[in-house]
Amino acid sequence: MDADTGLEQEHPRREQDAPDLGSNIILIGAMGSGKSTVGWLAAKLLGYGFFDLDATIELEQKKSVHMIFEEKGESLFRDLERSTLKRFSGLRNHVVALGGGTVSDDDTWETILSMGTIVWLNPPSDEIARRLAANLEQLKARPLLAELANHQDLETRHKLLSERIAALTGNRVGRYKQAHCVISDRFSTPDSTARLLLDTLIKEGVLKISVEQKPFDKWQIL
Numbered sequence: 001m002d003a004d005t006g007l008e009q010e011h012p013r014r015e016q017d018a019p020d021l022g023s024n025i026i027l028i029g030a031m032g033s034g035k036s037t038v039g040w041l042a043a044k045l046l047g048y049g050f051f052d053l054d055a056t057i058e059l060e061q062k063k064s065v066h067m068i069f070e071e072k073g074e075s076l077f078r079d080l081e082r083s084t085l086k087r088f089s090g091l092r093n094h095v096v097a098l099g100g101g102t103v104s105d106d107d108t109w110e111t112i113l114s115m116g117t118i119v120w121l122n123p124p125s126d127e128i129a130r131r132l133a134a135n136l137e138q139l140k141a142r143p144l145l146a147e148l149a150n151h152q153d154l155e156t157r158h159k160l161l162s163e164r165i166a167a168l169t170g171n172r173v174g175r176y177k178q179a180h181c182v183i184s185d186r187f188s189t190p191d192s193t194a195r196l197l198l199d200t201l202i203k204e205g206v207l208k209i210s211v212e213q214k215p216f217d218k219w220q221i222l
């Protein structure tokens with residue numbers, strides 16, 4: 001265990017298990033599972049770049065995801081996800097946060113597979129629902145959940161959100177399960193999850209740290 005970072009070091013490289021992939025870490029998982037927050041923190045710890053697909057689409061379209069859904073519909077949003085990710089598929093040394101439904105399109109999935117090590121952030125749907133039910137701003141920003149913000153009662157919102165998230169996850173779980181690693185803890189803080197993520201990648205033989213170098217300065221994807 002490294003005293004400064006709290007992360008374990010020097011796990012043996014597992015040649016056979018380590019995926020032979022591009023040098024990015026790709027976060028997939030349900031809405032509200034923490035992909036953007038945890039991804040940004042993990043990138044900072046690693047000294048990697050951070051790429052957020054939703055944020056990039058919003059920047060390029062000069063519209064929120066919510067507006068894009070409203071004006072153009074879900075299928076055009078999926079087209080944008082596909083074409084945008086394709087354009088950025090040459091990224092290296094980035095943590096990439098995708099949207100919850102980015103995995104559902106077959107072509108986009110091929111692009112995802114080509115970009116790096118895929119990690120499924122998979123906190124219990126009940127926990128995601130509890131977080132989103134309490135945060136109306138976050139809830140309204142997500143077009144596939146936004147109408148649930150009309151329910152005034154927190155418990156009702158929580159119950160309906162749990163059901164909706166479980167249903168959406170059910171449709172996508174076949175793809176989520178193909179991730180190289182899964183992080184399923186009850187997330188205490190984004191920071192601890194980011195550290196758990198990196199620790200898991202070290203254990204899985206995906207990341208290694210050189211002991212001669214300052215921790216986090218020179219992480220490498222194997």
Ligand code: S3P
Pocket residue numbers: 029030031032035036054065098099100101102141142143144168
């Ligand atoms: C979606 C998830 C959202 C966003 C859009 C659709 C989905 O991203 O891409 O609202 O289909 O699950 P987050 O997973 O970051 O909320």
